Amino acid sequence: MEISMEQEAHSTKNSAAIAESCRDQVEKSAASLAQSLGAVAVFVFGDLSLENMPPQIPVINISLHLKTVIEKLSFMKQDDPSHIREMAKNLTREAEGNTSMLQTAAAIEYALGSINLGVVIGIVHFHESYSIVVHNMAESGTIRLLRECEKRVSPETLRSVLHLSLGIATKGREGKKVGTAFIIGDEEEVMNRSHQMILNPYRSQDTEETNINRRDNWESVMGFSQLDGVFIVSATGKILAAGRYLDVDTRDLSLEKGLGTRHLSSASITRDTIAIAVIVSESGGTVRMYMDGKEVLFIDPMQSVLEIDGEKMT
Ligand SMILES: Nc1ncnc2c1ncn2[C@@H]1O[C@H](COP(=O)(O)OP(=O)(O)OP(=O)(O)O)[C@@H](O)[C@H]1O
Known part of the structure; x- marks a missing residue:
């Protein structure tokens, strides 16, 4: 089936609107979570500007140098029968990676005296995917x-x-x-x-x-x-x-x-x-x-x- 130029332009516009809406919703959800949990800080991994954050909650930007498994996924053959299973495993690993990144970042900022003990929220934006991670620092082994x-x-x-x-x-x-x-x-x-x-x-x-x-x-x-x-x-x-x-x-x-x-x-x-x-x-x-x-x-x-x-x- 041939896609007309008009259809293609429409789909590109649509996709940009969806991306913007995703970012907006993630930011709003993170702000609302931070507010309702009384978070001591919000950590942002990746390229996001949090404008909706309550002013009393510090926002700490951490650059994302880690090569994630999502990068590896793009090399996988789409017709590979183990594709879905592998993808699920990779996403689990990805989530674990995000959790440990947030825990480490929170422990470092605590050790430096930049934040108090409490709940921290992490927002990870990488390759058009978003994760929101909630971490209770009091439960962390490093903090103990x-x-x-x-x-x-x-x-x-x-x-x-x-x-x-x-x-x-x-x-x-x-x-x-x-x-x-x-x-x-x-x-x-x-x-x-x-x-x-x-x-x-x-x-x-x-x-x-x-x-x-x-x-x-x-x-x-x-x-x-x-x-x-x-x-x-x-x-x-x-x-x-x-x-x-x-x-x-x-x-x-x-x-x-x-x-x-x-x-x-x-x-x-x-x-x-x-x-x-x-x-x-x-x-x-x-x-x-x-x-x-x-x-x-x-x-x-x-x-x-x-x-x-x-x-x-x-
Ligand atoms: N017991 C010690 N007490 C104090 N200084 C030491 C001791 N042992 C080694 N050093 C000093 O530490 C310096 C670095 O040594 P070495 O490169 O082996 O250590 P390192 O742990 O690999 O440190 P780096 O990562 O900075 O290279 C040396 O100049 C040495 O004199």
Whole structure:
């Protein structure tokens, strides 16, 4: 059957109208869900501008770098008998992917102090498909671990270290990539299990200059991040040392492949003490947090658009 040009133009117009209506309805539904559930934030993955959102609910945009299974679907032969079954499986995987993306994004924003605990809504727009995901942060395993970390060290200190670490991971120093680690809390024990590699720049400084929670000290911390070794920080945010070597036994701890000795020794000290470690990888540009020898949080700043101090980091 031949389709006339007029029919084709009509169908294109129709399809554009349907697409617009879909986006409109998804946005309205998400806004209404966010309102009725008292959501603490709405995360948008993909290309959407949420104009109908209640003004008191923050909207956080996360770019979508993940290649989804839908992309793979376009390579599948339409006449494949397993097509439908495969598509259902892929959609399930896709939904799981969206859920875990939202959980991770919410945990990162919580750790950075940008949002409170509560319900978050995620809207995913990719390849003309939309998903709305509702996540109760209180039920999340990562959030439970982060709250445990906050019992050991002050939340303010944890946030300051995370902000600094993301700054170091994304900006480096003088055009060079930088790797470092912050060992926070249980300071007496950590100091006993480590030694100076070089003269400690914080040895005789007064309290205000060693307070990691003061933003005007961050520039100098970023400077000292070029020193080899790790920073030792008290549970309340006093920097006790930089350029410190951790004397730990790393033999029984196995981490993800590719992680080197600084990751391994920082993770080990959290297994042997009740300290928390935040590590910036020079080679990967990533940030990892450890407690009790296990990874609590992983942030790859290149995978998501994060807003740090009002500045976009990609
Ligand atoms: N136990 C330790 N305490 C403090 N610093 C250490 C310790 N072990 C290694 N380092 C320092 O960490 C630096 C990085 O080492 P390495 O590349 O093996 O670690 P890594 O975990 O792969 O870090 P990155 O991902 O940044 O490369 C080295 O310069 C080394 O001196």
